Amino acid sequence: MNMTSKQGTIREINGPILTIHLPGIRNGEQVKIGELGLFGEVIALKGETALVQSYESTEGVRPGEQVIGLGLSLSVELGPGLLGSIFDGVQRPLDKVFLESGDHIGRGIQLPSLDREREWHFVPEPDLEIGGTLSPGQLIGRVQESAIIEHRILVPPTLSGELLELAPEGDYRLDDPIGRLKLADGKNHKLMLYQRWPVRTPRPYLRRDHGLSPLITGQRILDTFFPLLKGGKSAVPGPFGAGKTVVQQQIARWSNADIVIYVGCGERGNELVDVLETFPQLQDPYSGHKLMERTLLVANTSNMPVVAREASIYVGITMAEYYRDQGYDVVMLADSTSRWAEALREVSGRLGQMPVEDGYPAYLASRLAAFYERAGRVETQGCGKGSVTLIGAVSPPGGDFSEPVTAHTKEIIQTFWALSKELADARHYPAIDWVGSFSEHVATAAEWWHKEISPDWQHRRKQALGLLARDAELSRIVNLVGPEALSSAQRWDLEGAALIKEAVLQQSALDPVDTFASPEKQFLLLDMVLMIYDRGMELIELGISVQELTDLPLMAKARRAKQNFSSEQCDQIRALIEEFKQAFGKIRLEYAKFKEHAQ
Structure with a gap:
């Protein structure tokens, strides 16, 4: 980090807020505070007096100590090595901080966010030509950052110009130049594997x-x-x-x-x-x-x-x-x-x-x-x-x-x-x-679900939410006057909603099978539960009691399906749905025969 020659003094300290006298300082600029070298940021200016917020505790800092303006705003280093890292709130690497100061983070520690010693294998883009024009954000090469993520090296988003040099394929450290760009004002800019960007400024893009x-x-x-x-x-x-x-x-x-x-x-x-x-x-x-x-x-x-x-x-x-x-x-x-x-x-x-x-x-x-x-x-x-x-x-x-x-x-x-x-x-x-x-x-x-999973997704989702809404209303009635006031259809609504809650909505993060459910498994479980509700309602309209339906073994099976079948076993969930359909069909036939015999 390049420090400027701007120096000033602390005038007043109010917790993490300091009043400093520092001619030439800019709003948003970072400063180094006192003998401890704490880092802070200018948040207000009035003439040559500035208000600074410190990123570290100001305990022990005294008025009169020196403040140095660093000439840049709070920025982060962006490049290979970010993934897999653990940073603190101002992008200090906590593993390196631990080696430096132990379990308690020392104040004034200044460490590069990205490892400067590690080498990265850089592969330049083959179609780039020396003398060609590079635009902001253009891809100039690639680095394999991890086994699954390819890190794309880009021209900084605010720069463009003529490509004067580009390094050949090889291993480079972050501080090694991998190219040189001639800017519109005639100055040369070194291209690196990493870049810095002020955190309070959104990075540009072409369009939303x-x-x-x-x-x-x-x-x-x-x-x-x-x-x-x-x-x-x-x-x-x-x-x-x-x-x-x-x-x-x-x-x-x-x-x-x-x-x-x-x-x-x-x-x-x-x-x-x-x-x-x-x-x-x-x-x-x-x-x-x-x-x-x-x-x-x-x-x-x-x-x-x-x-x-x-x-x-x-x-x-x-x-x-x-x-x-x-x-x-x-x-x-x-x-x-x-x-x-x-x-x-x-x-x-x-x-x-x-x-x-x-x-x-x-x-x-x-x-x-x-x-x-x-x-x-x-x-x-x-x-x-x-x-x-x-x-x-x-x-x-x-x-x-x-x-x-x-x-x-x-x-x-x-x-x-x-x-x-x-x-x-x-x-x-x-x-x-x-x-x-x-x-x-x-x-x-819904467009994605219809294309990838099932055209019935939106209908089933709406049906389930409607059933849950009716459950909330009916539960209030039950609390006031008891379940006897409800019709059989309303009691089945409560059972259907309970089945949705238990078999679909509840999902344990600690369950090795059900901690994750693929979209296919999600839809099949919802479809299974609503099929049970629909078929059950048809039977209730024929005169079968709610108690008979709730006592069916398939109700317990439906509740356990999410834990019994993983996302790779969706065919077995489909087979279970067919088994339930046959069971309901059998009950319907038996009840029809019973009514016919009774007549």
Whole structure:
């Protein structure tokens, strides 16, 4: 990192906020603070006086100590070596930090984010010619970053010019030039295997595109009932203990995205330790390789500096955009945006800004909107289509969805997976409330389901949600006057809804067979349950009692099917459906004979 000669002094310290005197400093510029060499960022200017937010604790720092302007804004290093890494909120590699300072992160540690000693095998694009013109974001070569991900080396997105040199195929370190570009102003620019990008500035693209295919997570309540498209934005709000982190971890493990970025923003340390310990051991279900070969983690726990927590979200989304620019489908999970918003609240309070709703700053809604706006499916500058799918957990105090962060997020996102404390207390997992959740992607997702799985998907989904809605109404009646007030058809509605909840919606993350369900298995289970409901309703209309139907052995078989058959055993689920149809047909015939004999 090149440091400028700009130097100043600290005038005042207010927690992570410092007032400094530094002529020539710019808003957004990074600074190095005091004898400890803490890093910070200029957030306000008034003449030669600047306000700085420090990414590290300012304990022990004194007024009068020196401040150095670094001449660049908070940026991340983007290049081979990102995947499989674990960074803190300002992209320091935690494994290298551990070697430097042990279990407790020392202050003022300055380490390169990417390994400068490792060599990467670079293969230049064969059709590039010396003297030819390179455009922003153009592909100039490839590096095999992991066994399953090819890292595409691009021209920085704001540069273009004449190609003067391009290195031959071979092994290079990140600091070795692999080419030289002559810019429009006549200056030469060295092309490297990596580039830097300011985290608060979205990376450019040619144009936005519409999402076409759903993000398959393997979780039935998400994929079948409230689908999210690749390039979409979703929120997972829920009170403490409702299972937000488990839902996000399941998506990280099983989603069919090319790259997964998991940002632990201000969450409890024990939850992040679980992620950091388990993810490196997991196998990628799509490639058979280690999951970390397509995953990177940003860990910023609740006991880390609050300002670094605010920065971590931007660090994660910038790395997501970088892989999007290479033509990949990226999913980024932020756990949780509420902790990020709390960091905004704390900093704005120290700045003396006027608080509005629940003490949050007036710009909370615009900051949330700007963050989620960085999701999307786009036409990249040089690698075709790519997408960033954003999934943010929200932690409303007391489960109150009307609080500002949840309310503003709900207005911005397109898919809302609302977690219910009541369902969690009843041990119904994932505890996603089918009444409070919604998806704006159903029509588009239906086209994919119709083409890939079944033309009946949308009809069956609508039928199931209608049955669950009737169940909610009938349950209120039962609570008031008892089940005797219901007709046989209404009691069968309750049984059908219970079957949907148990056989389809409930899905244990710890079940080795059912932790993931392919789209085919998801539809077959739903189709099986609704076939049982439809055939049962026909029999009830003929006069068979609800008790006779609920006592049938096939009801227990249907409930266990999700655990008895894996996603590779869909033919056996089809055979089970045929067995159930025959059983219902047999009951119908026997009942018809009985009525005929009785007459």
